[in-house]
Amino acid sequence: MPTESGQEVSELSDADLAPAIDALTSASSVTVLCHLQPDADTIGSGLALAIALDRRNVPVQVSFAEPAILPDSLQTLPGGDFLVAPDEVADEVDLLVTVDCGSVGRLGRLRDRLDGARRTVVVDHHRSNTCFGEINVVDAAAESTASVIARLLDLMGAEIDKDVAHCLYAGLVTDTGSFRWVRPGTHALAERLLETGIDGGRIARALLDTHPFGWLPMLSRVLGSAELVQECAQGRGLVYAVVERSDVGDLRSEEVESVIDIVRTTSDAEVAAVFKEMPDGDATDGPLWSVSLRSKDSVDVSAVAAQLGGGGHRFAAGYTTRGPIAELVSALTDALE
Numbered sequence: 001m002p003t004e005s006g007q008e009v010s011e012l013s014d015a016d017l018a019p020a021i022d023a024l025t026s027a028s029s030v031t032v033l034c035h036l037q038p039d040a041d042t043i044g045s046g047l048a049l050a051i052a053l054d055r056r057n058v059p060v061q062v063s064f065a066e067p068a069i070l071p072d073s074l075q076t077l078p079g080g081d082f083l084v085a086p087d088e089v090a091d092e093v094d095l096l097v098t099v100d101c102g103s104v105g106r107l108g109r110l111r112d113r114l115d116g117a118r119r120t121v122v123v124d125h126h127r128s129n130t131c132f133g134e135i136n137v138v139d140a141a142a143e144s145t146a147s148v149i150a151r152l153l154d155l156m157g158a159e160i161d162k163d164v165a166h167c168l169y170a171g172l173v174t175d176t177g178s179f180r181w182v183r184p185g186t187h188a189l190a191e192r193l194l195e196t197g198i199d200g201g202r203i204a205r206a207l208l209d210t211h212p213f214g215w216l217p218m219l220s221r222v223l224g225s226a227e228l229v230q231e232c233a234q235g236r237g238l239v240y241a242v243v244e245r246s247d248v249g250d251l252r253s254e255e256v257e258s259v260i261d262i263v264r265t266t267s268d269a270e271v272a273a274v275f276k277e278m279p280d281g282d283a284t285d286g287p288l289w290s291v292s293l294r295s296k297d298s299v300d301v302s303a304v305a306a307q308l309g310g311g312g313h314r315f316a317a318g319y320t321t322r323g324p325i326a327e328l329v330s331a332l333t334d335a336l337e
């Protein structure tokens with residue numbers, strides 16, 4: 001569906017969505033799975049869908065594999081009552097829906113629930129999506145999975161009221177970087193959600209602009225040791241920072257995830273990376289790292305992340321890996337050549 005300017009607004013027609021609508025409107029029970037280390041787009045999408053299904057009197061559970069507790073900032077979203085711990089997710093269900101998951105790996109240990117589902121629907125906006133569902137609604141032109149869910153809810157005839165709008169707005173405002181990465185239609189959706197009476201400023205502040213004081217000294221340490229590798233990526237440059245567990249202390253994932261948004265603004269480098277050491281009980285093969293990659297316009301970091309076992313979007317991707325940091329930096333610089 002290109003606009004007059006030729007920009008893609010969606011890669012999917014309403015007819016492409018029909019099998020998913022049929023599955024969603026005929027399901028007798030639903031499990032909604034979000035990705036591990038969940039963000040506002042996966043949880044907002046999952047809870048919005050759960051609220052709509054519950055209103056149709058369909059039993060629904062929402063879950064994610066890790067960590068054990070929902071990040072603090074996401075506890076502000078409506079629909080939290082539908083969340084259950086991974087062990088409580090039914091082994092068998094009529095319909096399983098994954099939201100914002102580009103591959104089965106993103107389900108973590110909950111991937112086995114795919115086998116116990118009579119039908120599966122994958123709803124996502126990652127171009128790298130492996131289409132692991134029976135029905136796949138993957139719109140890589142969509143700015144957020146929440147936007148795809150909004151479209152599905154409309155086609156299901158589900159009402160987007162204040163609670164559903166709050167959940168969807170959470171995904172939309174975070175995945176667009178507070179409406180910096182937008183397409184025709186982004187603001188129209190935002191307007192429609194805001195019309196329900198949600199407080200957009202308050203939602204954005206809770207999700208993106210709230211950190212404890214300890215965030216400031218952590219940033220100072222981590223950013224103070226950032227490195228610029230100018231010759232990397234054919235001279236376009238790589239900037240990276242490392243967040244070790246000792247830098248994190250009692251801080252939350254929200255503080256750790258904020259680092260990439262500062263590092264990526266470096267104008268000397270096309271590519272930015274943040275290596276985030278994960279809490280990990282079994283570290284015999286070296287520490288476990290979750291790596292965030294960002295690029296500005298000429299490097300496809302989803303391809304780089306895919307080479308290193310991960311995935312994502314063209315300008316925002318990531319992967320999970322193990323080992324000493326020097327080796328990981330050299331694997332990344334090699335992948336960028």
Ligand code: 5GP
Pocket residue numbers: 102103105106126260290291292293309310311312313316317318319320
């Ligand atoms: P972030 O840097 O915000 O954690 O992730 C940026 C993008 O990369 C997200 O769209 C996310 O789906 C993807 N991503 C991050 N980490 C991983 C990972 O370990 N595996 C895969 N497949 N994708 C990831």
Ligand code: MN
Pocket residue numbers: 041042100125144145175
């Ligand atoms: Mn997303």
